[in-house]
Amino acid sequence: MRERISRTGQDVGLAETPNPEECIAEFSGVSKSYTTGRVQFQALRNISCRIPKGQTSYIFGPSGSGKTTFLNLLGVIDRADNGSVTILGTRVGDLSDSAAADFRLRHIGYIFQNFNLIPVLNALENVEYILLRRGLSPRDRRERAEKYLHAVGLKDFLQRRPGELSGGQRQRVAIARALAGEPSIIVADEPTANLDSRTTGEIVDLMQRMQDEMKTTFVLCTHDIDLINGSGSLLRIVDGQIDHTERLS
Amino acid sequence: MIWQIATRNLFRNARRSLMTVFAIGISGLAILLFGGFVTSIWFGLQTSIVQEQGHIQIFKRGYQDYGAADPNAYTIDHYPTVIDTILSVPELRSKVAVITPQVMLGGIAGNQREDNSKTFIGKGVVPSDYSRMRRWDSWNLGIRQGDLPLRDDDPEGAIVGIGMARMLGLCDELRMTECKDPPARVLPPSGKGADFSDLIAADLPASQNRDTRPRLDLLAAGSGGAPNIVSVFVNAAQTQATRAVDNAMIMLPFEQARKLLYGDAQRATVVLVQLREPNENQAVKxxxxxxxxxxxxxxxxxxxxxxxxxxxxxxxMFSFIFAVVSLVLAVVIVFTIINTVTMNVMERINEVGTVRALGFHRAAVFRQFLAESFLLGLFGATLALVLGVVVSKLLNSVGIQWTPPSNAAPLTIELMVADNLLLLGGTVGFLALVTVVASILPASKAVRIPIVQALHHA
Structure with missing residues (x-):
């Protein structure tokens, strides 16, 4: 795994990460711990790094390394114990609960491991739902949802509910939902973990294609080295610390 | 879309939703039926009272406080003046259905044939006015007491309570099956009863002596304090509201009662006013x-x-019982809804986390759960309305009767549900409100779960 990283890209340290103007997010001395019962678990330890704008960044590491915690902080659904997370110039840890929700709505798109679609809504409605708070007219919502569902290849499945779709199709709906909000960053937490290998390839290709077309910043969290394919940057986390960063070409 | 999602979520757990709707519906049915019963009592009791006593009663000032001890001092001196004064106002004349004087009296009633006597409480009424009053039914409840068995052209007629008839030995003469005359009395050694009827027998006109109806002689103190006697002939005996009244009641024509107490003076104890329309009591008063x-x-x-x-x-009393029943049912509904919403929340914590991660505020998620509870309440209330109307019509067709404490005759219970918009609307509002309030606690707990925790909830 390490060999592949070295082979495919150029090793970069934090000092060599993009300068602030080229970054969409910056972690500075971030620590985060969780308490489960009486046990305290240190998920991230004094992490500092930058996420480049308009690229795909891969957060890679073994299970329990702190990848998801990193993504949660980047997705503004959790707060750091120490340090700061700055996204698009905003210290998101200082936002109120309500302001954080607004920030997520405007700037963050989510792709979850378990798809997390609303089961009582069909594919079209699931994508439309995220646009409800955008102030779009019903017609505009419908048109935009259809556009992104067509883009992910679900033209013929608009009226199907999640229970009537395959895993790959559900994740396509989730990708369309994330894209439809036209956010600044799309965070994807193990987006292919519940998919078979063929579907995984399709979904990875789709996300890369979407990134190429839309120039949106994708941040993918994975423990699967095969998912790291294409250009962008890689950040490896081990035991809550950044073990390695690399620019992929 | 909030309502779309809410509706679909209810069908997502159709069985649970159905059970909750049934619980709300049955509770609502109980509220509607009891509410219909209380409404029926309110209208029915008021109608029966108004048929007997009118809406408004006019006394000489002080009668309510002191009249029982000194009725002569608190009697209306010239009742026609009172009636004419009221009817001289066009607005009042248009609102008044019946205005009539009454005399309240007490004394001793004697049955010469049975050599029997007893104290009585009496009421002198204008028979035609009283019969008209008994036809009042402005709420269209179908309560009819029938005309009084007294006539304006029969000034000696009278009605007594059944208890009074029994004690004075009138049952056989009136051919009543529901009462029996007392056993034969043991006369004093003189062999002559102590009845005062002998005093009047000789003075009666020949026509009255030929009357075949049972005769009672009434002795009462006149306005000057001197005793006076009149004879009346009993047309019928009727059950009165309470046993004490039933054992002592005599109703006789107003003129006869007035002459007994006041001679030729145009005096009356009270002037009753019955209005055409209900709900105008205070304004007309x-x-x-x-x-x-x-x-x-x-x-x-x-x-x-x-x-x-x-x-x-x-x-x-009935309103209090209604409130207690409603409260108990509200508690049942609250716990049912809390249970349902809690189960919904537990199953959808992950969904809550997702929606919040996508940028929805806590309030939006909170509203979503409240909307679902509101729909449950609405469906339950609709079920309650349908059941309420159907069951009340079925029960009304059975014709259940009850006798209120102040009534002599039983009232047919007409559960007033179907056309009672206040009750129907109030019940729907009550059920919707209770269900929404019941969901506040579990919904607020759901939205307070941290997003990360919610997303990883199995």
Missing amino acids: ALIAQTLAAKGLDMEVLTFNEVDPTFNRVFA
């Missing part, structure tokens, strides 16, 4: 009081429930 005061008549004008608080007490 005020206008009457103002009119009489302007004429210099020092009268006390009271509504029927001010004279006798029984109506208010009975209604307050």
Whole structure:
């Protein structure tokens, strides 16, 4: 795994990460711990790094390394114990609960491991739902949802509910939902973990294609080295610390 | 879309939703039926009281407080003046259905044939007016008491309570099956009864001596304190509201009662006013009081429930029971809804986390759960309305009867549900409100779960 990283890209340290103007997010001395019962678990330890704008960044590491915690902080659904997370110039840890929700709505798109679609809504409605708070007219919502569902290849499945779709199709709906909000960053937490290998390839290709077309910043969290394919940057986390960063070409 | 999602979520757990809707519906049915019963009591009791006593009663000032001890001092001196004064006001004339004087009296009633006598409480009424009053049914409840068995052209006629008839030995003569005359009396050694009827027998006109109806002789103190006697002939015996009244009641024509107490003086104890329309009591009462005061008549004008608080007490009792029943049912609904919403929340914590991660505020998620509870309440209320109307119509067709504390005759219970918009609307609002309130706690707990924790909830 390490060999592949070295082979495919150029090793970069934090000092060599993009300068602030080229970054969409910056972690500075971030620590985060969780308490489960009486046990305290240190998920991230004094992490500092930058996420480049308009690229795909891969957060890679073994299970329990702190990848998801990193993504949660980047997705503004959790707060750091120490340090700061700055996204698009905003210290998101200082936002109120309500302001954080607004920030997520405007700037963050989510792709979850378990798809997390609303089961009582069909594919079209699931994508439309995220646009409800955008102030779009019903017609505009419908048109935009259809556009992104067509883009992910679900033209013929608009009226199907999640229970009537395959895993790959559900994740396509989730990708369309994330894209439809036209956010600044799309965070994807193990987006292919519940998919078979063929579907995984399709979904990875789709996300890369979407990134190429839309120039949106994708941040993918994975423990699967095969998912790291294409250009962008890689950040490896081990035991809550950044073990390695690399620019992929 | 909030309602779309809410509706679909209810069908997502159709069985659970159905059970909850049934629980709300059955509770609502109980509220509607009992509410219909209380409404029926309110209207029915008021109608029966108004048929007997009118809406408004006019006394000489002080009668309510002191009249029982000194009725002569608190009698209306010239009742036609009171009636004419009221009817001289066009607005009052248009609102008054019946205005009639009454005399309340007490004394001793004797049955010469049975050599029997007993104290009585009496009421002198104008038979035609009283019969008209008994036809009042402005709420269209179908309550008919029938005409009084007294006639204006039969000044010696009378009605007694069944208890009174029994004690005075009138049962056989009246051919009553529901009462029996007392056993034969043991006469004093003189062999002659102590009945005062002998005093009047010789003075009776020949026509009265030929009357075949049972005769009672009534002895009462006149206005000057001197005893006076009149004879009446009993047409019928009727059950009265309470046993004490039933054992002592005599109703006779107004003129006969007036002559017994006041001779030729145009005096009366009370003037009853029955209105055409209900719900105008207070306005008409005020206008009457103002009119009489302007004429210099020092009268006390009271509504029927001010004279006798029984109506208010009975209604307050049933209202209290209704409130307690509603409260108990509300508790049942609250726990049912809390249970349902809690289960919904537990199953959808992950969904809550997702929606919040996508940028929805806590309030939006909170509203979503409240909307679902509101729909449950609405569906339950709709079920309650349908069941309420159907069941009330079925029960009404059975014709269940009850006798209120102040009534002599039983009232048919007409559960007033179907056309009772206040009750229907109130029940729907109550059920919707209770269900929404019940969901506040579990919904607020759901939205307080941290997003990360919610997203990883199995």
